[in-house]
Amino acid sequence: MAQRRLEDFSYIEAKPSKENESKALPLTETIAKERETRAFPPIAPENLQPSYFVSATYDGKAGKVLVKLYEPVSGKIYFWYDNTGHMPYCLTNLSQYDLEKIDRLIKHLGFDHFELAEKFDPLLNNNVKVTKIVARDPLAIGGRPKGCIRDIIPEEFPKVSDTPISPEQIKVWESKIKYYQSYIYDRALAPGMIYEIKGGKLILKSMEETEKNVKCIKETFKDATDEELQFIEQWARLLEYPAPKFRRVALDIEVLTPIPTRMPDPREAAYPIFCVSLYASDRQRRVLLLKREGVREGNERLPADVSVEYFNSEKKLIEAVFDVLWNYPFVITFNGDDFDLRYLAYRAMNLGVRKSEVPIEVGRRNCLLKYGVHIDLYKFFFNRSIQIYAFNNRYRDVTLDDIGKALIKMEKIRFEKSLGELTYTELAKYCFRDAEIAFTLTNFEDELVMKLVLVLARISSMPMEDVSRQGVSRWIRNFLHREHRKRGILIPNAEDILAAKGKTATKAIIKGKKYKGAIVVEPIPGVHFNVSVMDFPSLYPSIIKVWNLGYQSILCQHPECHKNLVPDTPHWVCTKKRALESLLIGSLRDLRVEWYKPKSKEKGLSADLRSWYNIIQGAVKVILNASYGVFGADSFDLYCPPVAEATAAIGRHTITQILTRAEQLGIQVLYGDTDSLFLKNPSKEQISQLSKWTEQELKLSLDVDKVYRYAVFSQRKKNYLGVLEDGSVDVKGLTGKKRHIPLFIKKAFDKMKERLAKVKTPADFEQAKKDISEIIRDCYMRLKRRGWENLSDLAFNVVLGEEPERYTKTTPQHVKAARIIKESGIELKAGDLISFVKVVKEPHVKPVELATNSEVDIDKYIGYLHSTFDQVLDALGLDFDEIIGLTKLERFM
DNA sequence: GCGGACTGCTTACCT
DNA sequence: ACAGGTAAGCAGTCCGCG
Numbered sequence: 001m002a003q004r005r006l007e008d009f010s011y012i013e014a015k016p017s018k019e020n021e022s023k024a025l026p027l028t029e030t031i032a033k034e035r036e037t038r039a040f041p042p043i044a045p046e047n048l049q050p051s052y053f054v055s056a057t058y059d060g061k062a063g064k065v066l067v068k069l070y071e072p073v074s075g076k077i078y079f080w081y082d083n084t085g086h087m088p089y090c091l092t093n094l095s096q097y098d099l100e101k102i103d104r105l106i107k108h109l110g111f112d113h114f115e116l117a118e119k120f121d122p123l124l125n126n127n128v129k130v131t132k133i134v135a136r137d138p139l140a141i142g143g144r145p146k147g148c149i150r151d152i153i154p155e156e157f158p159k160v161s162d163t164p165i166s167p168e169q170i171k172v173w174e175s176k177i178k179y180y181q182s183y184i185y186d187r188a189l190a191p192g193m194i195y196e197i198k199g200g201k202l203i204l205k206s207m208e209e210t211e212k213n214v215k216c217i218k219e220t221f222k223d224a225t226d227e228e229l230q231f232i233e234q235w236a237r238l239l240e241y242p243a244p245k246f247r248r249v250a251l252d253i254e255v256l257t258p259i260p261t262r263m264p265d266p267r268e269a270a271y272p273i274f275c276v277s278l279y280a281s282d283r284q285r286r287v288l289l290l291k292r293e294g295v296r297e298g299n300e301r302l303p304a305d306v307s308v309e310y311f312n313s314e315k316k317l318i319e320a321v322f323d324v325l326w327n328y329p330f331v332i333t334f335n336g337d338d339f340d341l342r343y344l345a346y347r348a349m350n351l352g353v354r355k356s357e358v359p360i361e362v363g364r365r366n367c368l369l370k371y372g373v374h375i376d377l378y379k380f381f382f383n384r385s386i387q388i389y390a391f392n393n394r395y396r397d398v399t400l401d402d403i404g405k406a407l408i409k410m411e412k413i414r415f416e417k418s419l420g421e422l423t424y425t426e427l428a429k430y431c432f433r434d435a436e437i438a439f440t441l442t443n444f445e446d447e448l449v450m451k452l453v454l455v456l457a458r459i460s461s462m463p464m465e466d467v468s469r470q471g472v473s474r475w476i477r478n479f480l481h482r483e484h485r486k487r488g489i490l491i492p493n494a495e496d497i498l499a500a501k502g503k504t505a506t507k508a509i510i511k512g513k514k515y516k517g518a519i520v521v522e523p524i525p526g527v528h529f530n531v532s533v534m535d536f537p538s539l540y541p542s543i544i545k546v547w548n549l550g551y552q553s554i555l556c557q558h559p560e561c562h563k564n565l566v567p568d569t570p571h572w573v574c575t576k577k578r579a580l581e582s583l584l585i586g587s588l589r590d591l592r593v594e595w596y597k598p599k600s601k602e603k604g605l606s607a608d609l610r611s612w613y614n615i616i617q618g619a620v621k622v623i624l625n626a627s628y629g630v631f632g633a634d635s636f637d638l639y640c641p642p643v644a645e646a647t648a649a650i651g652r653h654t655i656t657q658i659l660t661r662a663e664q665l666g667i668q669v670l671y672g673d674t675d676s677l678f679l680k681n682p683s684k685e686q687i688s689q690l691s692k693w694t695e696q697e698l699k700l701s702l703d704v705d706k707v708y709r710y711a712v713f714s715q716r717k718k719n720y721l722g723v724l725e726d727g728s729v730d731v732k733g734l735t736g737k738k739r740h741i742p743l744f745i746k747k748a749f750d751k752m753k754e755r756l757a758k759v760k761t762p763a764d765f766e767q768a769k770k771d772i773s774e775i776i777r778d779c780y781m782r783l784k785r786r787g788w789e790n791l792s793d794l795a796f797n798v799v800l801g802e803e804p805e806r807y808t809k810t811t812p813q814h815v816k817a818a819r820i821i822k823e824s825g826i827e828l829k830a831g832d833l834i835s836f837v838k839v840v841k842e843p844h845v846k847p848v849e850l851a852t853n854s855e856v857d858i859d860k861y862i863g864y865l866h867s868t869f870d871q872v873l874d875a876l877g878l879d880f881d882e883i884i885g886l887t888k889l890e891r892f893m
Numbered sequence: 894g895c896g897g898a899c900t901g902c903t904t905a906c907c908t
Numbered sequence: 909a910c911a912g913g914t915a916a917g918c919a920g921t922c923c924g925c926g
Contacts, residue, residue: 385910473910510913511901517912518908539908540911625908629910636910644911674908674913718907718914733906733915740905798904810902810919867916 040326040371044069044078048197050205051078052244052454053189054329055373055463056180058138065183067202068373068463069195070329075247075282077329077372083200086183087112088138090150090175091119091130091490094157099131101160104152110140111149119490123500125557130173130490138179150175174491181478184461185485192458193241213240217595224590227578231587238458239591239616246450248330249280250439251321253340254431260418261826266339269346272314275427276321277435280328281443287428288317298423308428315351318344325359326371330450334400334438335378337469341367368465375453375468377403377441385472389622390452396739397833404437408444412437446611455619459588472626477637483580492551494639501555504645505570514632515645516568519652521659521672523713523720526875528670529762530681531708531722534690536654536700538589539675540628543650545586546699550579551631551640566646567653573646581643585627592620593701651675654698658690665689671713671720678711709760712875719871727757735868742837742861744793745868748779752872769876773883776869780884783861786853794856795835795848802830813838813845821847 044051051069054077059066065082092099096114105111115132133149135141142150154167174182184191187202194205217236218229254275257264264271274290285306302308311317321344325331333340345360345367361368368374380386382398395406404410413430415422422430442449457467460475461482467475484491504515536542543549547566553574561575596617600610630636632644655672662669667690668680679687687704694702708722708730719733731737736749752772759768781787788794798814804822807815817836818828828834835848838860846855866880873880 471909476910508912513912515912520907520913535908626910629912631910632912633910648912676908716915735905735916738905738916801903807903812903812918814904864917871915 041079042077042371044080044197046197046200048078049073050194050196053191053193053195053202054454054457055465056184056189056191057368057463058179063137065180067189070244070246070373072244072247075329080197080202082183084187086186087134087136088141088179088182089115089132089134090141091117091132091173092153093128093130093171094153095129096131098157098161099133099153102153102156103160104147104156105133105149108140108147108149108152110135110137112136119488121490121492122484122552123492123496125552128490141179142175148175171493171496173493177481177491181462181481182485185482188486189461190238190458191461191463192454193238207241210237210240210242217591220595221590224587228583228587228590231583232591235459235587235591236595239455239596239620241458243447243451243454243612245281246330246442246447247281247328248332248439248442248450249278249284249324249328250332250435250442251279251324251336251340252277252333252431252434252438253321253344254419254427255343256420260420263339264343266342266346269343269350273318273343273347274314275431276317277428277431278321278324279432279435279439280324281439284324285432287432288320289424289428290314290317296423298425300423300425300429302425302429302432306428306432308424310424315348315353318348318351318353322348322353322357322359325369329372331369331372331374332438332442333374333376333378334434335376336374337366337376337379341369341374366465366469373464375442375450375464377438377449379469380449380453381441383471385622385626386452389625390618398831400434400437403441408437408440410437410440446608446615448615451612451615452619455616456622459619459623472622473630473633473636475623476627476630479584480580480638483584487580489580492638494637497551497638497640501551501640501642504641506568506645506649514641515648516652517648518674519655519672520674520717521655521669521677523671523678523715523717524668525713525715527710527712527762527765528680529710531670531711532679532682532687533676533705533708533722534679534687534702535676535705536694536702537593538624539651539654539700540647541585541589541624542700543647543654544582544628545589547646547650548573548575548579548582549643549646550581551638551643553577553579553582554640554642554646566649568649569642569646571642571646581627581631581638585624588620588627589624592617592624596620654700657698658694658702661693662690670711673718676705712756712872714871714875716871721753721756721872723757723759729753729757734871736871740796740798741864741868742794742796744779744783744788744861745865747793748775748865749868751775752869765876769878772876773878776865776880776883777885779865780862783858783865786856786858788853791837791851791853791856792835792848794837794861796837797833797835800828800830800832800834804828816843817845817847820845820850 048069049071051071053067054070055068057066062081067080069078069080071078096116099105099114112134115134117130117132118127119130121128135149140149142148150172153172154170157170158165158167189202190204195202196205214233214236218233221229221232224232253273255264255271256274257271272290274292276288278284278286283305287306287308289308289310291310291312341360342362345358345362348358349355359370361370378398381403387393387395391407395403401412413433415426415430419427453464453468456475457464460467460478462475462478481491506516508514508516555571556574558574558576562572564572564575566573596613599605600614600617602610628644628647631640633639651674655675658677659669659672662677662679665686667682667686669677670680671678691702694700707725709725711720711722713720721734722730724730731753735741736746752775755768755771755775759765800814800818804815804818814834814836818834822828836845837848837851838844838857839846839851839855840857841855844857869880
């Protein structure tokens with residue numbers, strides 16, 4: 001064997017492929033040259049000041065993992081290259097003896113050697129011997145379209161095996177994990193945490209003050225088992241350690257295109273970059289402008305601290321921008337992956353800049369930096385979990401303008417003219433504002449966005465670049481992978497989990513869904529005073545914890561566990577060993593509920609600390625909210641439908657039990673949805689009895705979430721209005737709050753809301769009803785005499801789910817309008833918002849820009865007004881038709 | 894040819 | 909590329925209607 005390997009090795013030496021040639025050379029000449037000119041790469045020195053692990057990647061030239069460390073005092077990035085000799089690998093159930101028969105494997109250029117390893121197989125529930133196939137290059141394992149080691153093995157082995165074997169019996173594990181992630185797991189490194197360099201090694205820095213907190217947290221959780229406490233401690237350490245200030249620059253570029261409505265193709269980069277704005281945390285504020293023939297100076301004023309610089313040469317301008325990109329540890333853009341950085345890179349090369357002088361690493365789906373860390377805010381804010389759970393759905397369009405308006409009250413500057421027609425100062429002002437908004441989006445609430453990314457990097461063990469670009473299922477997958485590696489557990493393949501644990505057993509209510517979900521209690525219509533809303537904080541994560549759910553524990557191998565059945569399903573759960581998911585998600589939930597949430601409101605703490613704790617609890621919330629759903633998503637690498645199904649089934653069981661119990665205690669339940677109960681005028685005694693019973697019998701906490709002065713229900717589920725003690729109003733699900741309805745109707749609805757907020761007693765309702773009738777009547781009359789201020793107030797605003805051509809089954813109204821817009825040459829894609837009004841003539845819709853007042857179909861709007869208000873009116877005992885003054889006879893006609 | 898009953902599609906919401 | 913459940917409006921289809 002040793003003999004053979006030596007031969008193979010010399011074969012590689014003798015005939016290197018072109019591809020391998022460049023890969024194999026460490027620190028090429030280009031890097032050496034760069035090092036002379038701008039001290040690149042910036043190698044981390046011994047005794048480097050404490051620095052944050054912000055990124056890791058595989059450096060193909062060096063053939064090693066590269067860790068980027070951010071030193072916050074100097075505001076610089078330092079590089080640390082692996083010096084442990086760690087190599088890429090995958091695992092297989094074939095023995096070394098068998099594998100040696102596979103010629104294509106042994107002769108593979110990237111193949112290095114075999115090792116024997118012992119792992120715990122989580123599906124077989126025992127230890128197994130596996131062979132580790134070690135490679136010289138991560139791409140040799142997987143990642144190339146053809147001829148990768150992970151594909152060769154099942155392809156070739158059946159041909160050379162002594163005994164018949166099918167490709168399905170041949171297992172390859174852990175071959176799809178990115179190499180730098182694999183490295184992070186194996187070396188137990190913690191992205192986002194603070195490191196020092198001692199004896200050339202990366203050493204996690206320990207801070208006395210923070211360790212004291214960790215100890216304090218451990219003492220808080222008296223009821224936790226030792227095993228649980230280990231997980232709590234691990235999470236607590238990751239979350240407690242402080243965050244730095246982020247030295248960073250936001251960048252925005254403008255390109256001079258002949259067609260202003262179309263985005264120029266960055267791959268061609270055919271048109272000049274004529275303005276670039278830079279807005280940095282260290283007060284550098286610059287606008288770089290390209291000099292052009294016949295352009296006027298203009299008289300727009302920029303803030304005094306902005307330096308406006310003119311360039312005669314576009315190349316010089318771009319080089320000035322590149323100097324900034326070689327300098328800042330963090331670069332912020334809005335859509336820089338697909339546009340700004342990509343365009344800069346290609347344009348520079350078109351103008352003759354050498355690739356090695358371009359500070360941008362252009363990838364297929366992203367653009368990273370050779371020096372620092374690029375955060376593309378578009379990708380971050382596009383993330384649905386971030387949008388909904390971190391920012392409470394406050395922005396809707398993922399545009400700089402809409403996010404800016406919603407989160408920081410800043411909007412883009414608008415000009416009537418196209419960019420090419422602006423004066424220098426107009427252009428400067430426009431471009432500068434974009435950079436300013438992008439920067440401010442990372443600055444508000446104590447650099448919330450930067451810190452969220454940092455905390456998520458810690459939870460998921462991912463580089464900040466990746467965590468800001470990928471979805472919540474990757475974050476969850478990665479921390480589960482990390483824990484598998486840490487414990488020597490084989491990371492199972494998705495198809496093996498599915499084969500071992502099977503699919504679901506319940507029938508969903510909604511056609512096309514995989515299993516039955518939550519219960520929604522039929523509401524009791526009417527106005528109800530003094531309504532207490534009780535809920536289970538993080539019900540599903542709690543269930544995962546208490547019921548020990550995970551892909552290993554569900555339908556486990558022990559016969560004695562079969563009796564531990566999940567209600568309403570044929571599934572059972574292990575009683576002998578805790579599942580990783582249960583421990584990880586459970587401890588994260590406990591930390592959020594019992595530590596971070598209270599800490600974020602604790603009066604004794606400084607505002608800075610409260611804000612930090614609030615960021616942590618927000619990040620954890622995002623993870624917890626998705627922690628059940630991922631098991632039911634077939635795109636998730638640890639997809640396990642019975643786990644998701646069991647979680648939902650236990651949720652149904654839980655709320656059903658509470659319903660019965662509440663009835664026994666004589667409490668009227670007005671409504672409930674999934675994990676909540678709306679109780680009519682309960683006594684303190686009744687509430688505490690219900691709480692105690694839940695704690696004892698179900699091992700779950702049940703809290704009073706809020707108390708409504710009164711709540712209004714119709715007969716519709718997921719539709720209600722509640723007025724809190726302080727007069728603020730919760731509106732749930734009602735058409736009046738949906739964002740696609742015309743502003744005209746929304747305004748009337750909001751007026752009604754304001755009026756209802758003032759109602760304190762049942763007696764107050766008499767006058768309120770009269771006032772509300774007046775609001776509706778007024779709205780109706782104005783519609784009738786076409787007395788709206790602006791036609792756009794009548795526009796419906798509906799998001800295109802797909803490109804207009806792709807609607808083949810039906811043509812909804814907003815698609816009809818979209819197709820009309822397209823005729824006028826404007827491009828539309830999925831995600832665009834379509835504004836249209838309803839008109840009398842076919843096809844009954846018109847884009848708002850093309851419509852006139854007189855063609856509006858008033859009756860359609862009155863119908864919409866009617867249905868919007870009906871949702872509240874019938875509970876108040878009012879009738880729309882009576883309000884607008886129709887007699888019973890007139891209604892007939 | 895037209896309208897009502899029905900189903901299915903689509904979006905926006907709730908937990 | 910987290911899940912399922914609900915409401916609403918409209919598009920399209922089928923069927924009866926002399």
